[in-house]
Amino acid sequence: MNTFDNLSLIAAIGCKNELGMDGHLIWKIPDDLKxxxxxxxxxxxxxxxxxxxTMPYGALDGRKPIILSSKNLDDYFDVSCxxxxxxxxxFVSMTPEEFMVVGGAKVYEELLPYVKTMYxxxxxxNHRADAYFPLFNESEWNRELMLKALGKKPPCVRYCYTRKLKK
Ligand SMILES: NC(=O)c1ccc[n+]([C@@H]2O[C@H](COP(=O)([O-])OP(=O)(O)OC[C@H]3O[C@@H](n4cnc5c(N)ncnc54)[C@H](OP(=O)(O)O)[C@@H]3O)[C@@H](O)[C@H]2O)c1
Structure with a gap:
C-alpha cells in the first residue's frame, strides 16, 4: 500500500485507545488543544x-477543511467534500502541501494505512467510549517522545510516530 509523505495524523487517545463518546471528544486538555x-x-x-x-468553528478557522461524506455538503462554505x-x-497525491487527518474513528481507520507520520x-x-483509535503494529513505526508530562490530571505523553521504510 502506498503511503503519502504529505499525509499526517493527529489524535488524543486514552489507555485503551478511547477517542470519543456519544459523538463528542472525551479528552479536552488545554495544552493538547493548543x-x-x-x-x-x-x-x-x-x-x-x-x-x-460536532467541531466548534474555532477548530476549523484558519484551516482548509476537507470532509469525507457520502452526502452532498454543498450548504457549507469553505469546506471541500x-x-x-x-x-x-x-487529491493528496497531486497537492504539494501537508494534510492532517483529524478524525474520527472511521476516518482514522481508513486513512491510517496511507499516513507517513502520526502525532x-x-x-x-481509561474513559467510557464508543469510538476508538484503530490498533496498529508498533513495530512498523519509529516512535519519538515529544513531551513527557503534558497536563497534570490526567498525565499525558505525546509521541511522534514515523512509518519505517519498507525494505
Ligand atoms: N480524540 C480525538 O483526537 C478525536 C478526534 C476526532 C474525533 N474524535 C471523536 O470520534 C468520534 C467520531 O468518530 P466516528 O467514527 O463516529 O465518525 P467520523 O469518522 O468522524 O465520521 C464518519 C463519517 O464520515 C464519512 N465517511 C467516512 N469514510 C468515508 C468514505 N470512505 N466515503 C465517504 N464518506 C465517508 C461518513 O459520513 P456520511 O454518513 O455522511 O456518509 C461517515 O458516517 C466522536 O466521538 C469524536 O469526538 C476524537
Whole structure:
C-alpha cells in the first residue's frame, strides 16, 4: 500500500485507545488543544462528516477543511467534500502541501494505512467510549517522545510516530 509523505495524523487517545463518546471528544486538555491548533493552522485537515458536525468553528478557522461524506455538503462554505477515499488520496497525491487527518474513528481507520507520520497524545486514563483509535503494529513505526508530562490530571505523553521504510 502506498503511503503519502504529505499525509499526517493527529489524535488524543486514552489507555485503551478511547477517542470519543456519544459523538463528542472525551479528552479536552488545554495544552493538547493548543498543540492541535499549532499543528493544523494553515493546513488541509481531513475529517469524517460526524466529527465535522460536532467541531466548534474555532477548530476549523484558519484551516482548509476537507470532509469525507457520502452526502452532498454543498450548504457549507469553505469546506471541500470527498465522497470516497480514492478521490481524496488522488487529491493528496497531486497537492504539494501537508494534510492532517483529524478524525474520527472511521476516518482514522481508513486513512491510517496511507499516513507517513502520526502525532499521538496518550492520556494515562481509561474513559467510557464508543469510538476508538484503530490498533496498529508498533513495530512498523519509529516512535519519538515529544513531551513527557503534558497536563497534570490526567498525565499525558505525546509521541511522534514515523512509518519505517519498507525494505
Ligand atoms: N480524540 C480525538 O483526537 C478525536 C478526534 C476526532 C474525533 N474524535 C471523536 O470520534 C468520534 C467520531 O468518530 P466516528 O467514527 O463516529 O465518525 P467520523 O469518522 O468522524 O465520521 C464518519 C463519517 O464520515 C464519512 N465517511 C467516512 N469514510 C468515508 C468514505 N470512505 N466515503 C465517504 N464518506 C465517508 C461518513 O459520513 P456520511 O454518513 O455522511 O456518509 C461517515 O458516517 C466522536 O466521538 C469524536 O469526538 C476524537
Amino acid at each position: 498543540f492541535y491548533r499549532e499543528m493544523t493552522l494553515g493546513k488541509f485537515i481531513i475529517m469524517g462528516r460526524k466529527t465535522f458536525e 470527498f465522497n470516497n477515499v480514492e478521490q481524496l488520496l488522488n 499521538l497524545t496518550k492520556i494515562m486514563k
